[in-house]
Amino acid sequence: MLSDIQETLLQSLEAFQSTQLVKNKYENILEHLDSGVMLFDSEGVLTFINVQMARLLEVSRKSLTGCTLLQILRHPQLSRFKKKKILRIYRETIFHCKKYHELTDESGRQWLLTVTYGDQMDGDYLFSVKDVSDFxxxxxxxxxxxxxxxxxxxxxxxxxxxxxxxxxxxxxxxxxxxxxxxxxxxxxxxxxxxxxxxxxxxxxxxxxxxKPSAPQTTVIPVSSLLKEVVLLTESEALMKGCQVLLHDDILPLHISVDVKQIKQVILNMVKNAMDAFDLLTGENGGLIEIRAHRDNKNVHICISDNGKGMDHNTLSHLFDPFFTTKESGTGLGLSVSYRIIKNHKGYIAVNSTVGKGTEFVISLPIVEIV
Ligand SMILES: Nc1ncnc2c1ncn2[C@@H]1O[C@H](COP(=O)(O)OP(=O)(O)O)[C@@H](O)[C@H]1O
Ligand SMILES: [Mg+2]
Missing domain, CATH: 1.10.287 (Helix Hairpins)
Known part of the structure; x- marks a missing residue:
């Protein structure tokens, strides 16, 4: 009799231990998943948060676990930016039953947040978030x-x-x-x-x-290409009361390009820079600077201006054909430029701040002359 009870007890213990092992295993996986995960119970208390989610919120897991949503929103270490986002997600989930949220963080990375709740979740709310910037x-x-x-x-x-x-x-x-x-x-x-x-x-x-045709390439020193472009812009710059400054302390860098096409790209960008100067603030002196430097693989040609800069919307449509914010613009300059640089196996990067200015960087494969 006693041995029967002992046996049953032993079996239960073993079963408990193996469930505990499985639980630990899954918890471990969840904790270190590359997606952020957190779980609220039906009372609105945070019962689980994994490493990635805590990292994203920039608050320790310990100080969050067991908090209600209200307490989280009052958490002293959570930034205002994040509190605002959480509140927005909360409202959209509860009042509009929204299950997918697209978010952009402070550094411009994009995230997709999915909310799971309903019958299969026993009243719990599961939030999982994934970095989708690359997609x-x-x-x-x-x-x-x-x-x-x-x-x-x-x-x-x-x-x-x-x-x-x-x-x-x-x-x-x-x-x-x-x-x-x-x-x-x-x-x-x-x-x-x-x-x-x-x-x-x-x-x-x-x-x-x-049209995606292969460029007619010749090997040319970057400095002479830039000098020729600056010459072409001089009269227009004079008329518009701005200055095009070429920093020609450039090392002897060479690129293999269709000269006509690349000139067109740089001209497009210089012309855009000229258009970015407000006529009223013209006396502050519009300045367009052109410089070039290199890294292991590429030559980077930077064209910067101290014009009006671009907002988020303009930046996100910049290279779309026919996108323009100008009354007499065609919206073709940058889309054609993008195509040309892509045909040259290069790429274009943009940095812009509203009210401060814009910088375009054209990167093209370097040709080593020995
Ligand atoms: N340097 C710049 N500063 C501010 N805005 C710019 C600059 N370059 C381009 N843009 C914006 O990008 C848009 C698209 O440029 P683009 O393709 O050359 O067409 P367009 O010059 O005909 O408008 C412009 O209308 C302008 O809003
Ligand atoms: Mg243009």
Whole structure:
């Protein structure tokens, strides 16, 4: 009899120990998951929080576990920014039954927060949060590439439609030329032909830069490329009362590029910088600085201005075709630039602060000359 009881007790103990082991194992996994996890019970008390979530909130797990939501919102170590976000999530979850929340933290990283509750959770609320910045980046690039491909198609067909009548006009003017010479108006014919050729050139350039063609590359020193671009901007800068300053203390760096295309990119950026100076504050002196430096792999060409800067919305649509904030803008400059730099296996980065200015950095693979 006694041995029966002993046996049952032993079995229960073993069963308890093995459940405890499993529990510990799962708790351990949850604690160190790369997603942040926390669990509130039906009374609104935080019963579990893992390492990643506590790290995200920048508050120790110990001081949070056992707190109610109200206590968390009053926690002295939790930043105001985070308290505001938590309150917003709480409202949207409770009043709008929202189960997915997209969040951006102080450093600009993006997170997806999922709330699970209902019958299967016994009244508990499970919050899990995951860093989705990289996915977002891929999504945005795919979206941008899609739009650029579309832009390429549209521009190719428009260019085709415009070129045909231009060719016809060119032919007829040449036929009329002898009559115009007789009238002493050869100059008119010359101008018409010249302008038609120029229009054709513009279409060709645009088509070339918006369709994904391989660039016609030559190896060129960065400093001479930048000097030529600055020369091209001088008269416009003078007219707008701003200064383009080239820091030409550049080491002998070389890149292999389609010179025309890269000039177009830098010109687009300098022109945008010129547009970013408020006419009213013109006397403060608009300054555009161009400099270049290198790292192991790339040359970085920086074009910075002390203009009006950009807000979050402008920054997030910057490279979209046809996105412009200007009355007479086309919104093509930066999308075409993006395409050109991508074709050169480079990339563009932007830093901007409203009211302070903007910096564009074009990075292109360096060519080592030995
Ligand atoms: N240096 C800059 N400073 C402030 N805003 C800028 C700057 N560069 C670009 N932008 C913003 O990006 C938008 C898109 O630029 P872009 O593609 O060149 O088209 P567009 O110049 O025709 O508007 C501009 O309308 C402007 O709002
Ligand atoms: Mg522009």
């Amino acid at each position: 977002k980046q891929i999504e945005q690039t795919a979206y941008r590439n899609d739009k650029l491909a579309m832009l390429g198609k549209i521009s190719a067909s428009i260019a085709h439609e415009i070129r045909n009548p231009l060719t016809a006009i060119r032919g007829f003017i040449q036929l009329l030329r002898p009559h115009l010479i007789k009238l002493g108006k050869d100059e008119y014919a010359r101008i018409i032909l010249m302008e038609i050729d120029r229009a054709n050139d513009i279409i060709y350039e645009f088509l070339n830069s918006s």
